[in-house]
């Protein structure tokens with residue numbers, strides 16, 4: 001049963017990945033290209049400043065391991081689909097633990113609710129603290145620290161969300177489902193805000209970097225994540241419902257209840 | 258009047274944690290490894306020599322929100 005759900009989750013993830021790839025190809029790549037053009041311009045200017053009088057193609061384009069068309073095509077496709085399929089699988093595992101433990105919610109509702117919570121905890125809140133950045137933003141020397149901080153922020157946000165869910169269960173009897181959810185949601189926001197304030201900030205956007213490109217890049221990143229989580233939540237919900245219903249004939253369920 | 262009352266909805270049956278755990282541990286580990294390869298390999302840390310993985314998934318890494326260069 002769990003293996004089957006896992007497979008269905010990854011299937012939903014692959015579908016979400018395909019949609020995200022098309023979206024990012026149309027709305028993400030243009031700002032990546034513009035950021036790379038900005039980077040080349042900066043390198044050019046730097047080289048000219050350090051070697052006045054010499055008119056050479058500044059910073060001879062470093063040996064490209066993977067060409068731009070491959071990065072923007074097959075590379076993007078592979079990265080997005082693998083990422084999305086993996087999240088679909090992880091999502092199915094969380095669903096397997098949550099289903100039947102969230103009151104009387106049916107599979108589709110559990111899936112949609114978990115997807116909303118996952119989107120907020122794994123992407124929205126972490127990216128408010130450490131937003132997505134296009135190429136040419138970010139010092140190569142700080143990549144280790146930035147990666148560690150970003151993953152820490154995701155882990156802490158996710159842990160807070162799990163804590164909030166446990167708080168919700170605890171408050172359920174006293175407050176009822178709605179009020180318990182409001183209180184748990186507020187508790188999540190307070191804890192994550194404190195976490196975000198405690199973690200060090202990172203801002204390595206070059207002063208002359210075009211604001212419009214940065215905005216377009218970040219909004220494309222947000223759009224892709226929204227699409228991915230929505231697709232996984234809705235498609236997996238349907239696939240899981242089918243699977244779980246197939247195992248329990250309606251008559252049998254009625255008699256047992 | 259009626260002697261048997263069927264509840265409108267039967268509570269969905271939870272899957273025993275014991276049944277989920279092995280999948281969650283092994284599957285979860287492999288899936289997180291996949292996300293690591295897309296998000297961080299040959300950036301902050303490196304399991305494989307060279308920069309090929311990093312360069313290949315580079316656009317996805319940036320657009321999915323991971324820190325890069």
Ligand SMILES: [Zn+2]
Pocket residue numbers: 135136315319325326
């Ligand atoms: Zn990069």
